[in-house]
Amino acid sequence: MLKVLIWLCFFIVLIGFWKVLFKIHIHQHFQQYRKQQQEDLNKPSATSIGEILLAVDAPIEAVEEYEQQLFDDVCEIFFDQKRTERNLSQAMSVQEDVLRKMPAKTQTQIRKLDLSEWSIYWTFHDQSLEYYVGYYGIFYTHVDRFGDEHKFEMKDEHSHV
Secondary structure, X not given: OXXXXXXXXXXXXXXXXXXXXXXXXXXXXXXXXXXXXXXXXXXXXXXXXXOOOOOOOOOOOOOOHHHXXXXXXXXXXHHHHOOOOOOHHHXXXXXXXHHOOOOOOOEEEEEEOOOOOEEEEEEXXXXXXXXXXXXXXXXXXXXXXXXXXXXXXXXXXXXXX
């Protein structure tokens, strides 16, 4: 029985040693891969002056005009509603309510800031909508598909300092 326990302990130590060596090997391989990627990014693609440098463009995702229009329309409705939710606990419901109407690829996040301030931010390609609740009031900002910025403010009474 003692021999079995000794062999079992030896086997467990051997497996642990193998895992440590395997992790070191994987880490070294990953570092070499990262170094190679960095070198590929830093070296110019042309090998002589006569060659033309080719820029590798990231694939451009097609944006449908109706999706951009939909984002702007939802933002316009949002401005017309003049929402006044101030509690952070209501942020998730506001976020979901607006996101449900937006194009499918719209990204959103809730940011908690200092002094009990918070905001909800929606983005769709170059367009954005922000609902900001701060010490001085509630502010909306919308950048439409043409790059124009639209703002709305509801300032609190103590903001006239």
